[in-house]
Structures are given as structure tokens and as C-alpha cells.
Amino acid sequence: MNGLGLTLLVALGAALVLGAVAHRLRLPPMLGYIAAGMVVGPFTPGFVADREEVLALADIGVALLMFSIGLQFSVGELRSVGGRILAGVPVQVAFTMAIGTATGLMLGWDLIEALFIGGAVAVCSTVVLVKVAGETTLHTTTHGRVALGVSIVQDLVTVVLVVTLSALGSQAEESWLGLVGAGVVALGFVALVLVGGSRILPPLLGFIAGLRSRELFVIAVAVIAVGTAFAASALGVSVALGAFVAGLALADSDLSASVLGEIVPLRELFSTFFFVSIGILLQPAAILAAWPVVLALLLIITFGKAIPIAGLALLDGQRTSTALRAGALIGQSGEFSFVLASAGLALNAVAPETFSLAMGAVVLSILTAEPLLALARGVGTRFDRITRQGPLSGEEPAANLRRHAIILGYGRVGRSVARVLESRGFGWVAIDGDYSLARSARAAGAAIIYGEAG
Numbered sequence: 001m002n003g004l005g006l007t008l009l010v011a012l013g014a015a016l017v018l019g020a021v022a023h024r025l026r027l028p029p030m031l032g033y034i035a036a037g038m039v040v041g042p043f044t045p046g047f048v049a050d051r052e053e054v055l056a057l058a059d060i061g062v063a064l065l066m067f068s069i070g071l072q073f074s075v076g077e078l079r080s081v082g083g084r085i086l087a088g089v090p091v092q093v094a095f096t097m098a099i100g101t102a103t104g105l106m107l108g109w110d111l112i113e114a115l116f117i118g119g120a121v122a123v124c125s126t127v128v129l130v131k132v133a134g135e136t137t138l139h140t141t142t143h144g145r146v147a148l149g150v151s152i153v154q155d156l157v158t159v160v161l162v163v164t165l166s167a168l169g170s171q172a173e174e175s176w177l178g179l180v181g182a183g184v185v186a187l188g189f190v191a192l193v194l195v196g197g198s199r200i201l202p203p204l205l206g207f208i209a210g211l212r213s214r215e216l217f218v219i220a221v222a223v224i225a226v227g228t229a230f231a232a233s234a235l236g237v238s239v240a241l242g243a244f245v246a247g248l249a250l251a252d253s254d255l256s257a258s259v260l261g262e263i264v265p266l267r268e269l270f271s272t273f274f275f276v277s278i279g280i281l282l283q284p285a286a287i288l289a290a291w292p293v294v295l296a297l298l299l300i301i302t303f304g305k306a307i308p309i310a311g312l313a314l315l316d317g318q319r320t321s322t323a324l325r326a327g328a329l330i331g332q333s334g335e336f337s338f339v340l341a342s343a344g345l346a347l348n349a350v351a352p353e354t355f356s357l358a359m360g361a362v363v364l365s366i367l368t369a370e371p372l373l374a375l376a377r378g379v380g381t382r383f384d385r386i387t388r389q390g391p392l393s394g395e396e397p398a399a400n401l402r403r404h405a406i407i408l409g410y411g412r413v414g415r416s417v418a419r420v421l422e423s424r425g426f427g428w429v430a431i432d433g434d435y436s437l438a439r440s441a442r443a444a445g446a447a448i449i450y451g452e453a454g
Contacts, residue, residue: 037279070247125334
């Protein structure tokens with residue numbers, strides 16, 4: 001077996017075992033995946049996985065996750081979050097980054113090293129956000145939409161931070177010229193994918209769907225998601241942002257539900273490698289030796305983000321419980337912290353020991369994410385009850401699917417069932433795997449989704 005095959009086998013095997021252990025202990029399985037990375041990493045005895053191979057697989061996982069988030073997130077949803085909240089996110093990032101940077105300087109780190117770590121602790125993880133809150137919560141509750149909107153804006157700010165800090169860390173004479181050029185390229189790429197992709201990708205996928213080959217459709221979706229992400233990377237734009245924009249370009253397509261259904265199994269498999277990659281880079285001995293520093297960074301990650309975001313939500317008129325839950329969801333870090341700290345590590349601006357301490361705090365923030373959300377839920381609900389703010393109408397999924405049937409297949413029998421349901425006052429949505437039929441039925445006014453029900 002070659003190196004890549006062995007790395008896949010051992011890493012996935014360790015992730016399976018330790019993820020199951022974490023699940024039985026009622027901990028997030030992602031912590032088991034991180035532990036698996038530590039087991040196959042260079043700082044523990046036994047098999048050592050190829051770091052570069054795992055990182056490449058992790059990039060695919062991040063790309064697929066961000067692509068699926070883009071598929072479900074519309075510009076209209078982003079606007080509905082609240083202008084004050086979104087406008088305040090860059091201020092929150094700057095505030096939290098300043099605290100992290102000041103802490104680093106007090107610990108004797110160089111300014112550029114402190115800036116990299118300060119930036120790393122100032123942003124949250126969309127991957128962790130999805131895992132902790134669940135995709136349904138993110139799109140059907142007020143606090144979920146607020147947290148996701150904040151996360152997306154933080155992602156955009158992170159791109160600027162990566163480019164800016166990398167320019168500072170390189171200390172090259174042409175750094176600032178490169179910074180401006182990179183910014184122009186990033187904006188141009190985003191505009192090109194949003195405008196061009198929304199016109200080209202839906203017809204392309206429609207043509208492939210018309211071939212009625214599920215295998216070809218899955219391959220096409222994977223090529224679009226991963227291909228756009230790595231095209232972005234080649235231009236100096238983050239893989240995560242590139243994939244998110246590609247998903248956003250397809251969000252309003254009538255194929256978006258089917259695309260999402262096909263991408264989920266691949267996403268779950270490859271996102272495992274993201275957490276394994278974090279574990280590989282951790283140095284347990286360094287973390288234990290400097291646990292007070294790790295604890296300080298954890299407090300900055302958690303409360304340095306949660307409190308400002310909760311405050312912004314309150315200023316925007318959200319209920320106390322909504323604000324606290326949204327803040328709690330943001331009080332963690334993950335992939336973008338890894339990206340920022342890794343950029344500093346690659347430039348020798350961040351020492352390996354410092355990197356490990358920061359990632360140790362990130363891992364702990366993942367561990368505390370669910371308990372923090374549970375605490376915020378309890379405190380917020382109690383506070384709303386005491387202050388008589390009323391029922392949390394926006395905090396539960398909308399119950400607009402009552403008396404609603406799902407019809408599997410929209411052939412002769414399916415259409416007959418639809419007519420009977422309508423005659424009795426029931427709403428319905430049909431799912432059919434024939435794209436041509438689904439398209440023509442939708443044009444005739446039927447509520448139908450293209451996709452496979454099984």
C-alpha cells in the first residue's frame with residue numbers, strides 16, 4: 001500500500017475509533033478526530049501520517065463544507081441578520097485581536113507573532129458552528145441566522161487579515177504593492193464567480209442532470225466545489241471563501257437542494273481530515289508546560305468574541321436569549337484560526353511552540369462550545385422569563401409545514417395524489433429524479449424539487 005493509502009486508512013481508522021469514544025462520552029465527535037490526529041502525528045509514538053497529504057485532504061473538507069453553506073445562505077438572509085450586527089463584526093474582530101495581541105506582547109512575543117495569534121483568536125469557525133448548532137438551527141432560528149451571518153463576515157475579514165499579516169510578515173519591499181494587488185484579485189474573483197457562475201453553473205448542472213446519471217451529477221458537483229476552491233487558492237484567495245462563493249452562485253438555482261443532498265456524504269468524510277490535521281500539529285508537551293497561556297487564550301477566544309457579539313445583537317433589538325445564544329455560538333475557533341496561524345508559521349513569523357499553544361486553545365474552545373451554548377440557552381431563557389420579554393417566536397423553527405405532504409415521484413400516480421391532497425386542503429411538495437419532468441412541472445406551477453428521495 002502506498003503512502004497516501006496508508007495515511008487514509010490509519011487516519012480514518014483512528015478517527016472512527018476515537019470519534020466513537022467521544023460520542024459515547026457525549027462529547028462532540030470532532031474532538032475524537034482531533035485526538036486521532038494527535039495519535040498519528042509526529043509528537044506521539046507509533047505511526048506518523050504524512051502531514052502534507054492530510055492537509056490536502058483537509059482543504060477538500062473545508063471546501064465542501066463552505067460550498068454547502070453557500071448553497072443554503074442567500075444575500076437576503078445576510079441582510080435579514082441586522083445591519084448594526086454585521087457592521088459591528090469588523091469592530092469585534094479588531095477588539096478581540098487587540099486583546100490577543102496585547103496578551104502576546106506581555107508574554108514576550110514579537111509584534112508580528114502577537115498579531116498573527118491575535119488574529120487567530122479573533123475569528124470563529126464555520127465548521128465548528130455547523131457541527132455544534134446543526135444546519136437546521138442555523139437557517140431556521142434567529143440566533144442561528146445571526147451567528148451564521150457574523151461567521152460569514154468574519155470569514156471575509158479573515159481573508160483581509162491573512163493577506164495583510166502575510167505582507168507584514170514577509171517584510172519585502174513590494175509587500176504593500178502586493179497587498180493591494182491581492183485585494184483587487186480577491187474582489188475580482190468573488191465578482192466573477194458570483195456573476196458568471198450564477199449564469200453558467202445552473203445550466204451546466206441542468207444539462208448533466210438531464211442525462212439522468214447520478215454518478216455524473218455527483219462528479220460534476222464535486223468538480224465545481226473543489227475546483228472553484230482551488231482556483232481561488234491559486235489566485236491567493238482562501239479555499240474556504242472560494243468554495244463559499246461557488247455555493248452562493250448556485251443558491252438560487254432550482255438544483256440547489258439536489259446538489260446539497262449529493263455533497264453531504266463527501267463533505268462529512270473529508271471534513272474529518274480537517275480536525276485530524278489540527279491534531280497532527282499539536283505538541284502535547286508544550287501545551288501542558290504552558291497551560292496558563294493556553295487558558296488565557298481560551299478565555300479570549302470564548303468571551304472576547306461572545307460578549308461583543310451578544311452586545312451587538314442586543315443593540316440591534318434582539319431578545320436577551322437570542323443575543324446570548326448567538327454570542328455563545330461565536331465563542332469558539334477553528335479552521336480560520338488554523339489558516340492564520342499556519343500562514344505565520346510558514347513565514348517563520350510564528351514559532352512552532354507558539355502555534356501549538358494557540359491551537360491547543362482552539363481545541364479547548366471546540367470542547368467548551370456545546371456547554372457554553374447550553375449555558376447561554378438556560379441563562380437567556382430565564383432572563384426573558386424574569387423580564388417578561390414574551391415567547392421566543394424567532395427562536396424555534398417556523399411551523400409553516402403543518403398539513404403538508406411530501407410526494408415521492410411526480411408521475412401519473414404522484415399527480416393524482418397531489419390533486420387529492422389539494423381537494424382536501426393539504427399542501428404538498430413533490431420530489432422527482434427526472435430533471436426534465438421537474439422543470440416542466442415547476443414551470444406549470446407545481447411545488448416540485450429535483451432530487452433523489454432515497
